[in-house]
Amino acid sequence: MSEQERVPDSIDAGTPNVARMYDFYLGGKDNYEVDREMARQVMRHVPDLPFIARENRAFLRRAVRACVDAGVRQFVDLGAGLPTQGNVHEIAQGAAPGSRVVYVDIDPVVLSHARALLMNVDGVTTIQGDVRRPDEILAHPELRDLIDFREPVAVLMVAVLHFVQDDDDPYGVVARLRAEMAPGSHLVISHITADKQTPTVRDAARIYDRASAAVRQRSQAEVTRFFEGMELIEPGVTTLSLWRPDADLGPPADADRQWALAGVGRMP
Template identity: 55%
Template sequence: MYDYYLGGSHNFAVDRATARAMVAAVPQAPLMAQANRAFLRRAVQFLTDAGIRQFLDIGSGIPTVGNVHEIAQLHAPDSRVVYVDVDPVAVAHSREILAGNDRTAVIQEDLRQPDRILAHPDVRAMLDFSQPMAVLVVAVLHFVSDDDRPAEVLRTLRAALAPGSYLVLSQASDDGRDEAERAEAEEVYRRTDSPLWVRSRAELTGFFDGFELVEPGVVWVPQWRPETPESAEDAERAVFLGGVGRLGG
């Protein structure tokens, strides 16, 4: 679905049908996806500029265009990236795309089981936890219900990080949505296998517990360090809030 919104063809008929239904309910859905992907691009560029060379991208999905390793290795060729996704097709596809790139790895794990991710031998082989790294949880937290304790998941990840590490978060938010739109979008997702858990700006800010938010904090994703002033206009239409936090010390 996400890939379809980004203009890709790495998708199946069922994804496209759901995506079109979503567009009917929320016309700006493709824009949301694109804005979120652009946020990821700017965030990774910010991180490489900040000297980060290790990336753990959890919930990476089907990497089509504008992947973390492409952005990071463009700016810093020695960057190492581990992709984590729970979907076997996404993992298989990632392996195919990443074949031959020995600074990347892909594992099939679930964000909701961070201990398994952190202990995975491929993760341990690729990333040095004594050095700063960036953990990216982009456009995936809204698939994690409150029952699965997202705050605890993030705390577990934080505890494994060296000082100077970063956390990048974005997720769908209902801040400023009207009821009808919210209900309709949730209804569409409910019909898929992935129910949606939208959260407020305060909740998302709470997830950065232990990190210092870098400027401009938790904002609509187009407003996060925009390249041009125009690109941040009507930012709440992007539906996604995002932010970057740094682990002090």
């Protein structure tokens, strides 16, 4: 988006927005100067952020393929983000035609872009929802039309739970979602970690206090707790690039440069 472009009244273009900052890290065009300015500030502390964002997307692709391989044909992508390359429906439907996908995001910009892009794609819908209010998401009629919770479902919470503060009961949110998931369902999580927290990373995270959502980094033990009652599939909760790396793409990217964790749980 250029600054000349008209900003719809419904969009708050004055506050740096976490969805659009992430789009900027990924090299996308759906961001404003206010987002780019804050993203550059963060990157002054952590120049590797674009690399981490790309590794996060690569994890998402591998995790969706693993869910398809496990027989899952329905996906709920919470905090889906702006459409980019290798969206969940492209991976899932590419591997298993007929797979159904519901994208959920709090952000109206995400919603309008996703709706425009996906208008004519069968088996895919986008709804507005706040992960902190799982009951509202689960009761949404468009989600209920597409997703049958009596069958296995993959619930994706990729790079979104770190925007849920402790006061908003992230473990209660995930427990509510897990309660709905039939045996054979999968929970996919990636999360900014506190384990490698250096003053630099801490400073970078604090910059988000002035964005549309603040960041709460969590340790490996804290991230693992989200999978309570599930079987963590191999290799457990790891750095992004170490989660089932594609053997044909060479050695996994440098784990020391990534301050994010990833894991997939299976409902027994």
